[in-house]
Amino acid sequence: MWKFHILLAVCLFTAEAIPKHGRIIGGSNAHISQYPFAAALLISRNNEAFRQDCGGTIINNRSVLSAAHCWVGHNAGFRVRVGSTYGNSGGAVHNVQHHITHPDYFFDWHNIRSDIGIVRLASAIALGGNVRAAPISGANFHIADNTNVMAIGWGVTAPGAGLSEILQHIQLRIINHGTCQRAFNAHNVNARTVCAGWHTNGHGKCIGDSGGPLIHNGVIIGVFSFLGSVCGDVRWPNVYARVSSYVSWIQNNA
Secondary structure, eight states: OOOOOOEESOSTTOGGGSOTTOOOOSOEEOOTTTOTTEEEEEEESSSSSOEEEEEEEEEETTEEEEOGGGTTTOOOEEEEEESOSBSSSSSEEEEEEEEEEOTTOEEOSSOEEOOOEEEEESSOOOOBTTBOOOOBOOTTOOOOTTOEEEEEEOOBOSTTOOBOSBOEEEEEEEOOHHHHHHHSOTTTSSTTEEEEEOSSSSOSOOTTOTTOEEEETTEEEEEEEEEOSSTTOTTSOEEEEEGGGSHHHHHHHO
């Protein structure tokens, strides 16, 4: 098993832990019309300059599904942008009323579990056009190894670069659970996670993509949680909270 600190795909608050060569490669520009459920989580340390730092998924007109580590332990202000291809402009921006973190969430830089939560907005999202709620996978959903899936986000796209202003998408494949466990460990990769990657280097998500969805046939099956020491490396798949394991909790809290 490879030994390393868990690398969360958050930019603003974990910069010192980010390897300079970490990157997402192999994706391409997307348009919000392709993923109208995409949401950009905006974060500010001074409640003035809000910048995209995580992703999320609209699941109803007041709730966005994302990763708990995007807000837990961060003394910051939060907003959400919807309906825009761009992470820091366009669309509509909503204030956050509060965050709902899964009760089993745990993180200590070596271990992370149940990294999922809901952002409740202070005002209702106007659904329609390029702003729509996404369906989530059911409790009995199963996806086979090597199935093609899509991942999206505004994360970094090149070594040393900042976050992408334009929404990116990339095709990945479901990685065998045992293979993913051997890359990390059985505590962090368990029955409540799903892993995705590619068969060659240079494909995957990275810094700034936390909380973004893993998508199969238009259905949200995962919430991006963490990766290994190097982004886009075949040794370390991207690890997602498995939405089917949290359906009841999501429905009861959204």
